[in-house]
Amino acid sequence: MNKQFTQLLTFLALTLSLNAHAQQPNVLIIVSDDQGWGDVGFNGSTDIPTPNLDALAADGVVFSQGYASHPYCSPSRAGLLSGRYQQRFGHENNIPYDRVTEDDGLPLSELLLSEHLVSQGYHTAAIGKWHLGDHEKFWPINRGFEEWFGFYGGGMSYWGDTGNKSADHGVLRNGEIVPLGELSYLTDDFTTAAIEYIDDFAQEEEPFFMYLAYNAPHAPIQAPQKYLDQVSHIEDGERAAYAAMVVGMDDGIGRVIQKLKDTGEYANTLIFFYSDNGAHIHGASSAPFRGHKGMMFEGGIRVPFLFTWPEGIAGNQVYDHPISALDIFPTVIEAAGIKSPDKKLDGVNILPYMRGIAEKPHRVLYWRYSDGAGYAVRDGNYKMVYSGYKEEYFLFDMEEDPFEHTDLKTLFPEKLHSLQQLYSAWNENTVPAKWYDPHAENVLKEEAERQNYINKAKGGERKK
Amino acid sequence: MNKQFTQLLTFLALTLSLNAHAQQPNVLIIVSDDQGWGDVGFNGSTDIPTPNLDALAADGVVFSQGYASHPYCSPSRAGLLSGRYQQRFGHENNIPYDRVTEDDGLPLSELLLSEHLVSQGYHTAAIGKWHLGDHEKFWPINRGFEEWFGFYGGGMSYWGDTGNKSADHGVLRNGEIVPLGELSYLTDDFTTAAIEYIDDFAQEEEPFFMYLAYNAPHAPIQAPQKYLDQVSHIEDGERAAYAAMVVGMDDGIGRVIQKLKDTGEYANTLIFFYSDNGAHIHGASSAPFRGHKGMMFEGGIRVPFLFTWPEGIAGNQVYDHPISALDIFPTVIEAAGIKSPDKKLDGVNILPYMRGIAEKPHRVLYWRYSDGAGYAVRDGNYKMVYSGYKEEYFLFDMEEDPFEHTDLKTLFPEKLHSLQQLYSAWNENTVPAKWYDPHAENVLKEEAERQNYINKAKGGERKK
Numbered sequence: 001m002n003k004q005f006t007q008l009l010t011f012l013a014l015t016l017s018l019n020a021h022a023q024q025p026n027v028l029i030i031v032s033d034d035q036g037w038g039d040v041g042f043n044g045s046t047d048i049p050t051p052n053l054d055a056l057a058a059d060g061v062v063f064s065q066g067y068a069s070h071p072y073c074s075p076s077r078a079g080l081l082s083g084r085y086q087q088r089f090g091h092e093n094n095i096p097y098d099r100v101t102e103d104d105g106l107p108l109s110e111l112l113l114s115e116h117l118v119s120q121g122y123h124t125a126a127i128g129k130w131h132l133g134d135h136e137k138f139w140p141i142n143r144g145f146e147e148w149f150g151f152y153g154g155g156m157s158y159w160g161d162t163g164n165k166s167a168d169h170g171v172l173r174n175g176e177i178v179p180l181g182e183l184s185y186l187t188d189d190f191t192t193a194a195i196e197y198i199d200d201f202a203q204e205e206e207p208f209f210m211y212l213a214y215n216a217p218h219a220p221i222q223a224p225q226k227y228l229d230q231v232s233h234i235e236d237g238e239r240a241a242y243a244a245m246v247v248g249m250d251d252g253i254g255r256v257i258q259k260l261k262d263t264g265e266y267a268n269t270l271i272f273f274y275s276d277n278g279a280h281i282h283g284a285s286s287a288p289f290r291g292h293k294g295m296m297f298e299g300g301i302r303v304p305f306l307f308t309w310p311e312g313i314a315g316n317q318v319y320d321h322p323i324s325a326l327d328i329f330p331t332v333i334e335a336a337g338i339k340s341p342d343k344k345l346d347g348v349n350i351l352p353y354m355r356g357i358a359e360k361p362h363r364v365l366y367w368r369y370s371d372g373a374g375y376a377v378r379d380g381n382y383k384m385v386y387s388g389y390k391e392e393y394f395l396f397d398m399e400e401d402p403f404e405h406t407d408l409k410t411l412f413p414e415k416l417h418s419l420q421q422l423y424s425a426w427n428e429n430t431v432p433a434k435w436y437d438p439h440a441e442n443v444l445k446e447e448a449e450r451q452n453y454i455n456k457a458k459g460g461e462r463k464k
Numbered sequence: 465m466n467k468q469f470t471q472l473l474t475f476l477a478l479t480l481s482l483n484a485h486a487q488q489p490n491v492l493i494i495v496s497d498d499q500g501w502g503d504v505g506f507n508g509s510t511d512i513p514t515p516n517l518d519a520l521a522a523d524g525v526v527f528s529q530g531y532a533s534h535p536y537c538s539p540s541r542a543g544l545l546s547g548r549y550q551q552r553f554g555h556e557n558n559i560p561y562d563r564v565t566e567d568d569g570l571p572l573s574e575l576l577l578s579e580h581l582v583s584q585g586y587h588t589a590a591i592g593k594w595h596l597g598d599h600e601k602f603w604p605i606n607r608g609f610e611e612w613f614g615f616y617g618g619g620m621s622y623w624g625d626t627g628n629k630s631a632d633h634g635v636l637r638n639g640e641i642v643p644l645g646e647l648s649y650l651t652d653d654f655t656t657a658a659i660e661y662i663d664d665f666a667q668e669e670e671p672f673f674m675y676l677a678y679n680a681p682h683a684p685i686q687a688p689q690k691y692l693d694q695v696s697h698i699e700d701g702e703r704a705a706y707a708a709m710v711v712g713m714d715d716g717i718g719r720v721i722q723k724l725k726d727t728g729e730y731a732n733t734l735i736f737f738y739s740d741n742g743a744h745i746h747g748a749s750s751a752p753f754r755g756h757k758g759m760m761f762e763g764g765i766r767v768p769f770l771f772t773w774p775e776g777i778a779g780n781q782v783y784d785h786p787i788s789a790l791d792i793f794p795t796v797i798e799a800a801g802i803k804s805p806d807k808k809l810d811g812v813n814i815l816p817y818m819r820g821i822a823e824k825p826h827r828v829l830y831w832r833y834s835d836g837a838g839y840a841v842r843d844g845n846y847k848m849v850y851s852g853y854k855e856e857y858f859l860f861d862m863e864e865d866p867f868e869h870t871d872l873k874t875l876f877p878e879k880l881h882s883l884q885q886l887y888s889a890w891n892e893n894t895v896p897a898k899w900y901d902p903h904a905e906n907v908l909k910e911e912a913e914r915q916n917y918i919n920k921a922k923g924g925e926r927k928k
Binding site for chain 1: 510511513621622623625648649685686687688689692697698699700701702704705708745751752754755756759761763867868869870913914915916917918920921922923924925926
């Protein structure tokens with residue numbers, strides 16, 4: 001019996017069984033922050049131990065070509081929760097850090113996954129980093145989440161300290177300040193909150209949707225001794241500290257999964273784990289891919305990404321075709337058997353692919369930031385990148401050259417042209433960014449640092 | 465017909481054929497400087513292109529567990545050329561940088577491979593970095609090399625500039641200063657010299673021994689535009705500049721191999737390529753192994769290492785048991801069919817292992833620096849490390865845990881004890897270092913930097 005046929009039978013059996021129970025699945029989306037593609041065991045990390053994520057991966061599907069929809073934090077999350085390209089509603093840059101206005105946030109006109117699910121009878125909770133608007137009207141509790149434990153900004157001391165800022169920039173529970181004395185290490189605190197919510201939700205008839213957005217391993221690089229001890233074999237101090245943050249998150253995910261098992265919820269829970277964008281440059285690694293956070297090369301957008309649903313999807317799979325974080329919204333709707341929102345979603349339901357009853361999705365993926373200062377298109381094996389800070393186009397064959405070494409644009413000008421045409425057509429259905437791009441400074445600074453090394457290296461070369 | 469038997473037949477046929485011609489092989493030892501294990505394509509590098517080394521590897525044997533005999537430059541080279549543990553003659557530290565006396569160099573009482581081969585009728589040439597004594601009596605032309613093009617110190621501007629130092633600290637040809645105007649980029653200049661010597665040697669009846677010791681990719685990190693252009697896909701500037709140096713060396717090696725082929729010498733030349741120690745910390749990478757240059761973890765001593773001899777050894781092999789740079793001397797003697805020196809050599813002839821007519825060598829490998837401030841022993845799968853700067857012993861099972869994450873010393877105290885006993889016995893046949901260790905400062909500084917990251921990471925942790 002071939003594999004696809006076996007999977008089809010499994011699928012039919014499960015569908016019948018699910019219909020018999022009429023039990024909608026729970027949904028758990030776990031987001032990691034600035035973690036590199038290679039920095040999980042299931043993608044081959046040899047230095048950072050992630051046993052809990054690896055065990056989860058073994059129960060489900062690893063996406064070897066799983067993409068975030070944006071190379072920075074805030075827009076990536078906006079795409080995830082709306083299920084739509086951020087550029088359709090002006091949220092294509094990070095929220096301004098210090099000039100934030102009360103209009104800067106994920107537009108209220110967008111229907112979020114949380115809003116849709118709560119309207120369909122799901123219980124909902126958001127935990128961790130929000131970064132989709134500092135003003136109260138944008139907070140999770142006003143965006144479809146019944147429960148919220150976390151902070152609204154883009155970064156936060158892991159010890160909960162707000163420094164010179166007022167306490168309301170700190171950790172909040174349903175909008176109320178959590179006293180510092182109740183916090184230990186944010187990664188642990190978020191894990192604890194998730195476990196408490198699962199305990200509550202498990203007593204309800206209705207399914208739940210939990211959005212567990214760790215800010216680990218985003219800056220600041222902070223970790224307690226207990227996690228640092230687990231990576232004492234890493235001799236590069238910066239990477240060791242970063243790795244300890246990944247270990248803390250992995251440890252927390254292990255405890256969350258255990259709670260799901262203990263409460264009997266695990267088997268019928270869809271779990272997605274992915275990083276909001278590629279590796280930042282302080283100890284993280286997008287190896288073996290080119291580039292890092294903020295770039296349209298794979299290192300900026302290809303991320304650790306897995307999916308499990310024990311009752312619905314066979315485990316121990318690797319899916320090798322591109323999928324996007326935008327696919328989560330439509331996949332959840334399909335799995336939950338609920339109606340689609342009125343707005344056009346940009347992802348696809350990936351369940352048929354995971355079940356081997358459909359070939360790879362034939363479609364094109366797009367990325368853009370800063371009103372087109374950088375953008376990329378992937379169509380099949382071909383990928384076009386426009387890098388504003390390098391002022392250059394690139395064309396890659398991702399099957400032949402997955403690490404993006406060889407620019408083919410002069411060899412295949414027609415292909416470049418056809419990808420440019422695709423991009424232009426897509427671009428027509430977008431709007432300008434609603435606020436300036438505070439992250440662009442980082443990208444320019446990183447490129448300047450790069451050029452500085454190059455210039456220094458060739459500085460003494462004698463001209464012939 | 466099984467593989468070993470086929471290899472045996474090949475070996476016998478080759479031996480008969482060689483005897484018929486009575487033609488001794490040439491020997492080419494190419495040394496790379498501070499290059500990381502993973503920074504060659506034949507060990508899996510995905511970012512640094514090394515097509516020429518990879519092609520060479522395909523013609524011969526890659527040693528997946530190839531070891532340098534020391535984690536820094538100068539002693540490693542002393543071990544290579546003498547075929548003996550450096551600690552037997554006091555050369556276990558780098559040559560002092562600024563307090564060098566005229567006694568500081570590879571002792572004249574040691575018989576070098578060059579001295580032995582020249583006495584047996586070989587033509588000899590040394591090219592590149594020496595680092596085995598600044599004083600004239602230690603120079604290659606006084607240590608068995610008929611020809612010498614290179615510099616005697618440990619580091620050198622790739623543009624040939626000597627800065628504030630006199631010109632005789634620069635590049636010399638047989639001891640005479642080479643004018644700056646005749647130099648371009650040292651890596652290229654060394655390649656050019658190697659090609660010229662091969663042209664000369666090819667006209668001789670006698671075989672030749674060439675020691676081609678590139679100082680690339682050691683600091684300073686300098687490279688011309690033409691090599692930087694080949695790694696423009698590397699977005700980390702420091703790594704890009706380092707990678708360009710590796711590319712320059714690979715390009716040079718390709719041209720040297722081509723010259724050997726053009727002159728008909730390639731098929732009967734033993735070629736060794738290896739790095740003198742593990743990755744330095746400025747852009748190089750010993751990934752996936754632990755640590756870097758100066759350490760007794762694998763990242764300090766396990767290096768890119770290959771061997772080819774088209775007429776004598778089947779190609780396309782990977783040899784997975786430990787071998788050491790100390791094995792080169794006895795292997796060369798065996799291949800050349802000449803007498804052994806009177807002194808005890810510490811390596812073994814590896815030809816029978818490459819030919820599949822002997823099992824893996826059963827023996828123990830030792831490392832030591834700074835009179836025991838750091839040392840290591842490997843016996844089979846077990847490896848003991850004593851780290852002076854961490855003030856700690858480690859015991860690893862290299863088969864179960866090749867990346868040295870899990871210290872087993874408390875689990876297997878008897879094993880630790882037996883390795884300590886081996887070390888003590890070996891140590892009795894060594895002498896104290898003849899000069900202080902200038903590199904120890906680097907190791908301590910690197911450890912302090914590491915600890916600084918760790919302390920900063922845990923700085924805000926609240927005590928319960």
